[in-house]
Amino acid sequence: MRIGLVTDSCCDLPRDFLDKHQIVILPITIHGSDGTFIDNRDPAATRDFYRRQAAAGVADFESEPFSAEQIRELFLSRLVLDFDAVFCLTVMQSRSQIFNHCSQAARAILTEYRPIREQASLNKPFTLRVFDSANIFAGQGLVVAEVARLISLQASNSEITKHIERLTQTTQGFLMPADLGQLRHQARRKGDKSVGFLSYALGSALDIKPVVRAYRGITAPVARIHGFNTGVEKLFSLARAHLERGLFAPTICVSYGGDPAVVTDMPAYQKLKQACKSHGVQLLLCEMSTTAGVNIGSGGVAIAFASEIEAELD
Template sequence: MRIGLVVDSACDLPGEYLRRNGFTILPISVRIGDETREDQRDERVTLDFLRTHVTERGAEAETAPFTVEQITDVFLRTLVIDYDYVFCMTITRTRSPIYDNALQASYAILNEYRPVRSAAGHDTPFALRVIDTQTLFAAQGITAVEAVRLVKAGEGAPKIRARLENLALHTYGYMIPRDLYYLRARARKKGDRSVGLLSAALGSALDIKPVLRGYRGATEPVAKVKGFDTAVQKLFAHTADRVRRGLMTPTVCLSYGGELEEMRALPGYEDLRVTCQSYNVELFESVMSLTGMVNVGKGALVVGFASEPHAFEA
């Protein structure tokens, strides 16, 4: 069985990894002022856009995920021909309409694929599954990497589906933003009142940084730490501790809203890297997607891994 993998462009994994493993990317368009870019996981383009636009006007950006019709078209043009079963893994539905769009598109795809496959010489059925990763950004990468591992191991579609859906329930995404004023401005633009003016003002005045957690569709603060570097160090230490205790997959994903060398210079990074290496856990590092950066701001850090339920201890 030929199994295909699809992610949206908010999934923070290195572009080279996604290309090498044959992922299809559902892009998200980002418009700032009169300029529009299609987020295709191109690190160079993202960093260029960051330098020229995100810092000054990113909070006013408009983002547009693929519509139901666009997703349907992608599948019917290529995916129903190239594969027999496709897993489409999306950012949490509580933060984006991509999951709902893909799910709605799946109904049309399954109704219309037969003549397309038949014309290409395939008479076998086609199937697809849309999976809500229930998290975002780097943490989305956990499910995607596990899907690659299972496909390479020759596992069948039913086992892969069960594993990925269970994994989504145990994937944690932790984020530390640098600029709470930016985060609040962006939240207001999107009608999200999760970051209030008072908390933003106090956080900036006192240099208090929240540690935000994306888990099972909910995004909420789980700690407040004085100073960005200190917060990052505590998050890296927390992640290293979970690695030592045993993760549900041998994978940790990091993404950063800027040059990766900046992230690697942050306190605690080297200890985390060495711990992952010692425990045979693969560490993926990527520049945050353009979509992610316009939503959470320049210089934000996200860490993702799959683990048994636990509390973040600051």
Template sequence: MRIGLVVDATCDLPQDFLQKHRIPVLPIRIRLGDHSLVDRRVPQATQAFYSELLPKAGPADRSEPLQVMEMQEWFLEELVTRYDHVICLTISSRRSPIFEHATQASFGLLQRYRDRRAAAGVAGHFAMRVVDGGNIFAGTAVLAAEAMRLIGDGAHPNAVRTRLEQLSGQVCTFLLPDDLGHLRQRGFQKGERSGLLDRLRGAALGLGSLLDVKPVISVLQGEDKPVALAPSFDKAAEKLLVHARSQVMAGELLAPQLCMSFAGELSQVRDLPGFAELEAACVERGVTLHLAMLSPTGAINLGRGALSLAYAAPTAAFS
């Protein structure tokens, strides 16, 4: 049985990992004023987006999923002759309709895949299961990396899907925006802009205005809350990296994956205080550290220079 994993373009895995494991990326459309582009997680295009298009993004600009029939056509072209069983892992359904669209598109495949496989000379049935990752950005990447580890170990696709569903509620994702003016203008959750910003303002009381501090935001089971504040991005990042290192060294991770993504040059992440120590801890404990570009979807919402970090572990106090 040929088993495949598909992720959408918000899943922050490095390009070399995607290529090594031949992971197809479900595209996402980016709307910028009267123009649109399609994000397929091509690093050069993402970097150009950061530098050329992101500074022009307005409050109404957004990312949006392909429509159901567009997804169905993509599935037919990219998957049904290449695999026998596919797991399609998406961003949280609380954040995007991608899961809903992919699920509807998968139903239509039942009526169409046989002719496509027969024309290609491929025998046997095709099956696809769409999994709501329940996470975002680096958090979805943790699940995807773990799925590929299990597939590589020969796990049955049903076992992989069950494990992802179990693990999704235990992924700890952290966001560190650098441009809080961008965050204040746009908000993060559609329809809940004031709620998130009110929590940030409350956490910043006594420490200066919202733009004078950098918050580390925890995203866990759909809830966003600031867990740390620092006077600069580097100081906030150091707090986050030290916390992540403590979880790695304590042996708390439920999967040997730690994912990070950044809306900018990745060399800047490697220069952050605490990164070298975190990287060394991962090597010592047999944890794979994946460093990737933040998706344009993440950058539109969080701004240039934003950092995302995630791992799977029991909930622990941020220290």
């Protein structure tokens, strides 16, 4: 059986990993004051986006995901012919309409695919399952990477489904901005008062960084850390601690709002890389989704791992 994997461009995974596993990306369009950017997870274009954003400072952005009709057209024109079964994993549904659009499209696809496959002499039925990853950015990337790993191992559809269900309950993603300006600006535009003026002013003056955790479909601040480098050290040390205890899945994802080469030079990352190598865990590093950059600005760091023990930052 030919099993396909679809996700949206919020998913933080390296381009070479996406290509190797033939993962199909649903693009997201970013509208800004200086034009439109279509996020197809192109590394060079994404790095350029972050460079321009860093130079411009705080800016207004709007994101526009694929519509249900665009998703329907993609599947009926291509994917129902390329695959016999498809798993579609989206960014956390409480943060985006992508899950709803995919679910709506799936209902149409499953009632319209038969004549298309029959014309191509494909007599097997086509199946499509849409899942909310219950996470964002690096966390979403981890769930998708694990499904890709199981597909490569020729796991059954039921085994993959069971793993996804456990991953949505165990994957813990952490996100830390480098600067609070864009975070506060976008929050104000959306009517989110979680980053108020006083906390912004104090945080900026004292170099205090909030850490946001994405876990089981909820995003919430879980810590405030003095200093960006200290925060990175704590996040990577947290991942190493859970790695030593034993992870639910042998994958850790890291993403950065800019050129990932900045992260490879961090001592905390090198320690994590060595620990992953010792324990046979794949460590995936890439550019952070531009959707993340729109909301938290350039220079932020995200990390995700799957552990049955709920992580706590000191």
